[in-house]
Amino acid sequence: MKDLILLFALAAAAGFTPQAIAAREAAADVTPVADITFSMRTEISNGQLVFVGNAGAIKDVVNPELKVPEGAVVAITVTNGDGAMHDIAVPDFGVQSDQIVGQGSSTTIVFRAAKAGTFEYVCTIPGHRAAGMFGKLIVGDVEEVVSTAVDIAKNPMEVDTPVGDRAPQHITYDLLTTEVEGRLSDGSTYRYWTFNDTVPGPFLRIRTGDTVTINLKNADDSVNIHSVDFHAVTGPGGGAAVTQVAPGQTKSFTFKALNPGLYVYHCATPMIAHHISNGMYGMILVEPEGGLPAVDREFYIMQGELYTAQKHGSRGLQEFSVDKLLDENPEHLMFNGSMEALTKTYRMEANVGETVRMYFGVGGPNLISSFHVIGEVFDRVFDQASLTSPPLTDVQTTLVPPGGATVVEFKVDYPGKYILVDHALSRAEKGLAGFLHVEGEADATIFSTSEAIDHASGH
Numbered sequence: 001m002k003d004l005i006l007l008f009a010l011a012a013a014a015g016f017t018p019q020a021i022a023a024r025e026a027a028a029d030v031t032p033v034a035d036i037t038f039s040m041r042t043e044i045s046n047g048q049l050v051f052v053g054n055a056g057a058i059k060d061v062v063n064p065e066l067k068v069p070e071g072a073v074v075a076i077t078v079t080n081g082d083g084a085m086h087d088i089a090v091p092d093f094g095v096q097s098d099q100i101v102g103q104g105s106s107t108t109i110v111f112r113a114a115k116a117g118t119f120e121y122v123c124t125i126p127g128h129r130a131a132g133m134f135g136k137l138i139v140g141d142v143e144e145v146v147s148t149a150v151d152i153a154k155n156p157m158e159v160d161t162p163v164g165d166r167a168p169q170h171i172t173y174d175l176l177t178t179e180v181e182g183r184l185s186d187g188s189t190y191r192y193w194t195f196n197d198t199v200p201g202p203f204l205r206i207r208t209g210d211t212v213t214i215n216l217k218n219a220d221d222s223v224n225i226h227s228v229d230f231h232a233v234t235g236p237g238g239g240a241a242v243t244q245v246a247p248g249q250t251k252s253f254t255f256k257a258l259n260p261g262l263y264v265y266h267c268a269t270p271m272i273a274h275h276i277s278n279g280m281y282g283m284i285l286v287e288p289e290g291g292l293p294a295v296d297r298e299f300y301i302m303q304g305e306l307y308t309a310q311k312h313g314s315r316g317l318q319e320f321s322v323d324k325l326l327d328e329n330p331e332h333l334m335f336n337g338s339m340e341a342l343t344k345t346y347r348m349e350a351n352v353g354e355t356v357r358m359y360f361g362v363g364g365p366n367l368i369s370s371f372h373v374i375g376e377v378f379d380r381v382f383d384q385a386s387l388t389s390p391p392l393t394d395v396q397t398t399l400v401p402p403g404g405a406t407v408v409e410f411k412v413d414y415p416g417k418y419i420l421v422d423h424a425l426s427r428a429e430k431g432l433a434g435f436l437h438v439e440g441e442a443d444a445t446i447f448s449t450s451e452a453i454d455h456a457s458g459h
């Protein structure tokens, strides 16, 4: 007891009584003492920029989830571990640190986690979020808001079976148009319109001379009319003229595939651009007689755009903006339907020495893609997806118009993570990226670092 009184006396003398602290906080807007503190550093790893936990439960965790009670005063200290300029911010709480420049420099943000929910901490230097510098701040007991949303991302490995050398057949496809709330990113959703619940819709695969019946059903719970226009079809509206189908109804047509090639299909119900943007596109491959030559890996990839009222990176349900659509100014661009479809949801893989073929198309509806794979050269490009013309050879970047496609082939010669992009690279900042992971032995005659050369020459 005596000790306690002594402590109080000392504290009072130093101005540390609860009353004194409260008075100072009120009077001078002084930063309150943190209830919970986190320490992180910045790092470059595997070509990514990241935050890494320094201590406690988050030690050595990359972009750790920071969990705090609602109402807690939170302090996050970040030390510069790589020497590049960084900062840290939690935009939802309006806090942003000073920039830290040079290895070893550090900064701290302190804020009150006043509302429950899942938020984001991020480095605000342009490009750093896209390079990987972001993580979750979870305040209170939060149930994951977006976990109930459907994953509409299309698996790029679902390319159906090659037709091979067979006679023409009659083939029937059932397509179902749906309107579903799907995951756009980790933390946001969008009300997509789809063929068969994925974006793009299913990859259809036939041969020249096949007769194809399309049964288009519009789901019972749709609220819009939908349709389908196949660019492979010779006939009224590519089928759209006879498939305007109300919710709960089915319409059909039959066509003969006259021309080989890789063709886009899409919904063609007004406003067509809106229906396409929302996710209503896919591709049909019409193989030439005898089939395409076999390759080791095939991938199905389509580029799309979403026009939302909310800025790219916003959390929660994103709402459609007709103004941005008419201005052709998308907030989000993606391969295979969602932000992380080809970087996280699905893993595209190949082994050194294998030949890769990509069936790449643009749903759009508006932007031309300058399709490129960082760190690779296309050995063959079937320009405009023409399979009857000789391919271009040794191409770096190829143009693909909206409602158009290309087929590219290349042998992978060296291990690593190859990034698929539209080389109009501002679009990478709005989500447009995919990874091709190549594994196998590294041939130092193809690529080496200076260290590797030193090592090889015995220094």
Ligand SMILES: [Cu+2]
Residues within 6 Å of the ligand: 193, 225, 226, 227, 267, 268, 269, 275, 280
């Ligand atoms: Cu539609």
